[in-house]
Amino acid sequence: MVKYVLTGVGGNIGGFAADFASENKQPEDELVFTSHTLDNIPAERVAAWRSKGAKVIPADYEDLEGLKTVFEGADTVAFISTWLIGEGRRNQAKNVIAAAKATDVKRICYTSFVGAGSDKPNDQVPFLPRDHHYVESQIYASGLTYSLQRNWLYQDN
Incomplete structure (x- = not known):
């Protein structure tokens, strides 16, 4: 069995x-979907995910111990960054990375931003990718196996 956590x-x-994940779930896969609150997700969408075998539970990036509980036994954690800017986003990322390391997650996937791969010092990176540059550096330093998805601005948001 492979456990995937999608935040x-x-x-x-x-x-x-x-x-996408629930449509492509294999019978032996365990899918865990999280959000800081389930109140803003349409009930029919949650029901559809659950009907396909996914667990849908609250988990908050601010709660390190809660993240550890959710990540326990996970092979892969897909970490979708929030709209926070600065220390808020950075602290959330630190918690996700720390929880992944503490629970022996095999791979972390991160939704980053174009420009975050700069080799410049963080304070010289343009404003929009700066936090993502920092988070990527924390992922590299963690020793975790990783995948990075560097998105551009989202027209559908």
């Missing part, structure tokens, strides 16, 4: 990813 399913990107 941020209450947002546009996370919701689309959850739809």
Whole structure:
């Protein structure tokens, strides 16, 4: 059995990813979808995911211990970043990375931003990708196996 955790399913990107993952779930896969609150996700969407075998539970990037509980036994965690800017986003990312390391997650996938791969010091990176540049550096330093998806601005948000 392979356990996949997908965070941020209450947002546009996370919701689309959850739809795709639930449609392609193999019988032996365990899918866990999380959002900081389930209140803003249409009940019929949650029901559809659950009917296909996904667990849909609340989990908050601010709650390190809660993240550890959710990540326990996961092979892969897909971490969808939030709209916070600065220390808020950075602290959330630190918690996700720390929880992944503490629970021996094999791979972390991160929705980053174009320009985050710059080799410049963080304070010289343009404003929009700066936090993502920082988060990527934390992922590299963690020793976790990773996949990065560097998105551009989203027209559908």
